[in-house]
Amino acid sequence: MGLKEKIKSNEKLKKLVLWMLMPKNQARPRLWVKWFVNPLKHKKGRGSLVRRRTRMDVMPFNQFVLGKDSTIEDFATVNNGVGDVIIGERTRIGIGNVLIGPVTIGDDVMFAQNVVLSGLNHGYEDVNVPPSLQKVETKPIIVEDEVWIGANAVVTAGVTIGKHSIVAAGCVVVKDVPPYSIVGGNPGRLLKQYNHETKTWERVKK
Template sequence: MSLKESIKNNPRLKKIIHWMLVPANEARPRGWVKMLVNPFLHKRGKGSAIRRRTRIDVLPFKKFVLGEHSVIEDFCTINNGVGDLIIGHHTLIGMGNTIIGPINIGNHVIFAQNIVASALNHEYRDVTKPIHEQAILTAPIVIEDECWIAANAVITAGVTIGKHSVVAAGAVVTKSIPPYSVAVGNPAKVIKQYDFEKKEWVRVGISDK
């Protein structure tokens, strides 16, 4: 049995290790983890940048990858506490975003401002317990290459947004979006798709009048 499996299978040891990595009731890792552990475990591509006023809540037991020439702007919160967080090459994470893994963001993606992409949910159905004492549920989010997620959008757990798609400002994405689509609204619906035969974007699901 590996060390990782031994820790996972021993609740008391797991609790001690977690306390060593993260202060009680917090998501932010301890300073020694940031300085002495994370730089050796997590991957940063050539030319990538994380702005100084960004909160990077990344821990060593899950992956954090930032691809080549990708940028995470100021005032973001980046969290891999419950799932891997992988960002591809030439991708921009704009100001004020909250990104909670497990999430895989592709290459040449644009996240505008104040977007929430969270693959985490809290269980709530047991009314005999406070919600914070119930299970944490996760379902991976996938943002494929060349997507543009506009300002103030929300992307919920389990969603895949297909290649070269656009999510409009303020949209709430609760279901997967096919490639080469434009989605708007709450809940988000596809209103345009690219027609490769006509070589143009065409309206779908709504009248042209």
């Protein structure tokens, strides 16, 4: 059994390690973790940039990867506390975005302002316990290459957005999006798909 598994299997040891890594009731790492551990653990590609006003709630026990020539803009929040956050190359995470893992984002992706992706859901089944104290559930979000997501869109846990698809501004994506598609609305619905034979974007009949 490895060290990580030993810590996970011992509740007292797990609590101690978590207290050492982050303050109680906080999602962000302690300064010593941010300054001395994360730079050794996490991977940032050549030419990548995390703006100064970005909130990086990244912990060493899960992955954070930022591919080369990618940017995370100001006022964004990135949290890998319950799942990896992996961002590809030449991708831009826009102003005020929120990424809560597990999230995997491909290459050449554009996120506009205030986009939210959360692979995390809180339990609520037990009405005698506040949702904040119930067990969390995670389902990976996957955003494939060349996707463009408009401002104020929300992508929910477990969703895959296919290659070269577009998510309209304000859309709430609750199910998978096929490649080469345009979705919009709340809940998101398929509006157009690219026809490779005619080389045109065609409206989807209702």
